[in-house]
Amino acid sequence: MNETIQNLKAHVSVRAFEDTPLSDELKDALIQAAQSGSTSNFVQAFSILEITDPTLRKQLAEITNSAAYVEKTGTFYVFVADLYRHAMLLKNNGQSIEGASNTEALLVAVVDATIAAQNMAVAAESLDLGICYIGGIRNDIPKVAELLALPDHTLPLFGMTIGVPVHKNETKPRMPRSNQVAENHYPKEVFTDFSQYDAQLTTYYQERSSNAQQADFSTKMAEFFSVTRRQEIAEFLKAQGFELDK
Ligand SMILES: Cc1cc2nc3c(=O)[nH]c(=O)nc-3n(C[C@H](O)[C@H](O)[C@H](O)COP(=O)(O)O)c2cc1C
Structure with missing residues (x-):
């Protein structure tokens, strides 16, 4: 690289x-x-x-x-x-x-x-x-x-x-490729399955050196977009x- x-x-x-x-x-x-x-x-x-x-x-x-x-x-x-x-x-x-x-x-x-x-x-x-x-x-x-x-x-x-x-x-882990990258057609179910990413972000948010918190991607996004x-x-x-x- x-x-x-x-x-x-x-x-x-x-x-x-x-x-x-x-x-x-x-x-x-x-x-x-x-x-x-x-x-x-x-x-x-x-x-x-x-x-x-x-x-x-x-x-x-x-x-x-x-x-x-x-x-x-x-x-x-x-x-x-x-x-x-x-x-x-x-x-x-x-x-x-x-x-x-x-x-x-x-x-x-x-x-x-x-x-x-x-x-x-x-x-x-x-x-x-x-x-x-x-x-x-x-x-x-x-x-x-x-x-x-x-x-x-x-x-x-x-x-x-x-x-x-x-x-x-520390760098913030981005979505797994499976949530964002596909070939030819949009895979609706795979792109919206956040189970792997939520688990990864739960660990990241718990362990990061500043502003550690209990959170994952799904809950963060649901909260963020609850307001227009x-x-x-x-x-x-x-x-x-x-x-x-x-
Ligand atoms: C268009 C745009 C606007 C943003 N506005 C703010 C902001 O007003 N204040 C702030 O602290 N961060 C802001 N950010 C930074 C994002 O919060 C940050 O990029 C995101 O949380 C991912 O973290 P990272 O950049 O450290 O990887 C903004 C990012 C973008 C792309």
Whole structure:
């Protein structure tokens, strides 16, 4: 197995960082990695905002429920699924913006932003930095959009905190292959049989060095999805000019 795959397999989210800011050179390398990903039809429908203003960082940190590691870290980026540039281009051409504002266009932008972010994550981890995605910015998405002065046709998707780790958890065991990988057709029964994974995760949660608990995958997921979260997001997307019924 080569070093790239070993690094991918060693991934853990890091939630405790040194305070030292990342150098410009390092950040430049991370941005280049993010910008080099595949992008649907070359649309490059994402933006990256580095949050350097301490007041703004604090305001965002408070929204995220992950304040400690959003504030005390090497740097913090917000990834934006972004069709503003494309909508402007169409408007300036006197064209309809429908093609850049329907659900498919939104999916394209979400995928592009995610690929860019994951490229950055992999690059950071290859440099022995730690990362944590911060979906918590969507806890108050209209406020985040306001704080970042985001225009129409944009969606603040998640943040990413990156820095020198002071602590790393053990890797979390992923699903057995039998639950996620198949040939040709979707095996409904096998993919939803969590008996093996629940047993494995029960041991993992009991034995892990921090936040040990009695839990398994099925109970965690049943609990997580018992709440319909962030219901205001559909409204926000419509207000941003996305047409979700097209
Ligand atoms: C899109 C996305 C958003 C996330 N948001 C948060 C977050 O707001 N706060 C946090 O502590 N972890 C967040 N995480 C990290 C996940 O909790 C973590 O990836 C998952 O538990 C698996 O653990 P691991 O990354 O250590 O393997 C997020 C991950 C993703 C992919």
